[in-house]
Amino acid sequence: MKKYNFNAGPSMLPRVVIENTAKQILDFNGSGLSLMEISHRAKDFQPVVDEAVALIKELLDIPEGYSVIFLGGGASLQFMQIPANFLIKKAGYVNSGTWAKKAMKEAKHFGETVEVASSATDNYTHLPHHYEIPSDLDYLHITTNNTIFGTEIRKEIDSPVPLIADMSSDIMSRPVDVSKYTAIYAGAQKNLAMAGVTVVIVKDDMLGKAPRELPTMIDYRTHVEKGSMFNTPPVVPIYSLLETMRWVKEQGGVKEMDRRAHERAEVLYAEIDRNRLFRGTVDAQDRSLMNICFVMNDEYKDLEKPFLDFVVSQGMVGVKGHRSVGGFRASCYNAQTMEGVNALVKCMKEFEANH
Numbered sequence: 044m045k046k047y048n049f050n051a052g053p054s055m056l057p058r059v060v061i062e063n064t065a066k067q068i069l070d071f072n073g074s075g076l077s078l079m080e081i082s083h084r085a086k087d088f089q090p091v092v093d094e095a096v097a098l099i100k101e102l103l104d105i106p107e108g109y110s111v112i113f114l115g116g117g118a119s120l121q122f123m124q125i126p127a128n129f130l131i132k133k134a135g136y137v138n139s140g141t142w143a144k145k146a147m148k149e150a151k152h153f154g155e156t157v158e159v160a161s162s163a164t165d166n167y168t169h170l171p172h173h174y175e176i177p178s179d180l181d182y183l184h185i186t187t188n189n190t191i192f193g194t195e196i197r198k199e200i201d202s203p204v205p206l207i208a209d210m211s212s213d214i215m216s217r218p219v220d221v222s223k224y225t226a227i228y229a230g231a232q233k234n235l236a237m238a239g240v241t242v243v244i245v246k247d248d249m250l251g252k253a254p255r256e257l258p259t260m261i262d263y264r265t266h267v268e269k270g271s272m273f274n275t276p277p278v279v280p281i282y283s284l285l286e287t288m289r290w291v292k293e294q295g296g297v298k299e300m301d302r303r304a305h306e307r308a309e310v311l312y313a314e315i316d317r318n319r320l321f322r323g324t325v326d327a328q329d330r331s332l333m334n335i336c337f338v339m340n341d342e343y344k345d346l347e348k349p350f351l352d353f354v355v356s357q358g359m360v361g362v363k364g365h366r367s368v369g370g371f372r373a374s375c376y377n378a379q380t381m382e383g384v385n386a387l388v389k390c391m392k393e394f395e396a397n398h
């Protein structure tokens with residue numbers, strides 16, 4: 044049966060990315076060796092890193108003065124590496140969900156942190172709005188897409204202090220004005236590649252200011268200076284990232300990704316709003332285009348499990364909501380298709396008709 048993948052991460056990738064990566068795993072560039080067996084310093088691998096960096100810069104229109112590096116450790120390591128490199132005295136965090144909260148927790152190891160705004164008391168069903176950003180912060184940290192709760196900041200915010208963003212779950216889904224940021228980071232496994240690599244975009248002239256001795260691996264300058272080759276980088280994930288970047292470019296770039304994200308989300312939210320069984324969990328203006336969260340209306344609560352069983356029987360994977368929200372979550376990253384969305388909508392309509 045055809046499967047429709049709505050996993051929140053690791054998540055769906057374009058088929059061609061998986062096929063081309065699989066080919067290189069079997070025989071890297073006709074060398075008779077697997078991509079898994081070559082040295083990261085092999086002459087054939089450097090062009091992979093170079094092209095991946097060049098494509099990220101091109102697709103996101105990254106200005107001069109920024110570096111793109113590939114690290115291990117996931118976005119979760121960035122929760123500490125960001126403050127290690129950028130926190131001098133005081134950092135501000137917008138608490139918009141679980142990941143934002145985790146980022147703030149790690150920053151506390153390095154200095155004072157202030158929660159500039161929070162929507163925790165409403166269980167993150169909307170983004171924090173109308174907050175003031177203190178002007179004495181070393182940086183303000185935001186999470187552009189809240190993967191678990193399904194809220195998203197899709198417009199650049201104006202910040203009087205350096206801005207740092209966790210874009211793990213919506214990077215490459217829309218144009219971004221990178222010049223507004225001191226750093227952007229993203230674990231690859233939502234929208235960029237297989238799991239195992241983290242992309243960090245840093246503004247070069249903001250590095251080296253923190254008043255602490257940094258272990259070599261934690262200092263971004265190490266990786267900027269060595270072109271992500273200070274130690275062995277995640278070779279296969281970087282290759283899959285390159286294939287995804289080629290795909291994004293071929294499809295028409297981030298503008299086209301943005302158009303598709305709107306198209307998918309409009310269809311799915313329209314059905315959630317129309318269907319008497321379901322309701323969205325998030326304030327309409329803050330709805331994520333990437334992670335579409337919804338629940339059964341209260342009077343139909345006991346249909347939750349039957350609906351999940353039904354969608355699974357129709358080939359849907361990963362529609363169960365995160366345990367902190369319950370209900371359902373359909374993740375629609377770049378690789379998600381209208382076919383997948385339409386198949387889910389069809390399930391919702393059919394289920395409504397039968398109940």
Ligand SMILES: *Cc1c(COP(=O)(O)O)cnc(C)c1O
Nearest residue numbers: 117118119142190209211212230
């Ligand atoms: C998934 C996710 C993370 C955690 O990423 P890891 O690579 O598993 O550490 C952090 N932030 C956001 C917004 C995420 O979606």
